[in-house]
Amino acid sequence: MAVNGVCLTLTNKDRNVADFDVIAETLRRTTLGDLKAGDRVNLQKSLAVGDRIDGHFVQGHVDAVGRVSRVEESERESVWWIQIDAESMAYVTPKGSIAVDGVSLTIASLADNEFSVALIPTTLQNTTLANKRPGARVNVETDILARTLVEYLRRMARAENGASTGDTPLRQGLH
Numbered sequence: 001m002a003v004n005g006v007c008l009t010l011t012n013k014d015r016n017v018a019d020f021d022v023i024a025e026t027l028r029r030t031t032l033g034d035l036k037a038g039d040r041v042n043l044q045k046s047l048a049v050g051d052r053i054d055g056h057f058v059q060g061h062v063d064a065v066g067r068v069s070r071v072e073e074s075e076r077e078s079v080w081w082i083q084i085d086a087e088s089m090a091y092v093t094p095k096g097s098i099a100v101d102g103v104s105l106t107i108a109s110l111a112d113n114e115f116s117v118a119l120i121p122t123t124l125q126n127t128t129l130a131n132k133r134p135g136a137r138v139n140v141e142t143d144i145l146a147r148t149l150v151e152y153l154r155r156m157a158r159a160e161n162g163a164s165t166g167d168t169p170l171r172q173g174l175h
Contacts, residue, residue: 005102007060056097091142
């Protein structure tokens with residue numbers, strides 16, 4: 001189950017209480033350590049084998065903790081700008097998918113080390129995002145397809161750059 005976009009294993013469930021084992025690494029790399037008893041969270045059940053796939057692929061593997069930098073409100077939508085580190089920003093593409101606190105969204109715009117998403121009233125009503133204000137920390141999961149492609153291209157570039165010396169792991173595996 002994903003809790004605010006963080007994939008966790010349910011260890012016990014008793015009525016309205018669910019228990020999860022959470023390790024120190026998860027608390028360091030996500031906003032879960034910021035939560036207090038009684039805080040609302042976004043919950044998403046895992047996709048079961050054979051279920052219909054509908055929407056974006058979201059794994060619950062948080063890539064970065066972002067910060068809401070500003071919110072631009074209008075009658076029809078809220079445009080949220082979220083800052084993340086430059087490394088994670090490499091995986092963010094215009095009109096690509098992204099998950100913020102486990103909510104699957106489409107990227108509207110990019111600028112420096114931030115991206116924007118447009119939130120419709122239904123999303124604000126049915127998630128915890130409406131409770132966030134500028135400065136709030138959020139879990140960000142970038143698109144798995146973008147991550148895979150960027151990492152593959154980086155490896156290929158390293159292999160090309162090391163081709164003359166023959167010392168890259170990729171080239172060593174090709175002999």
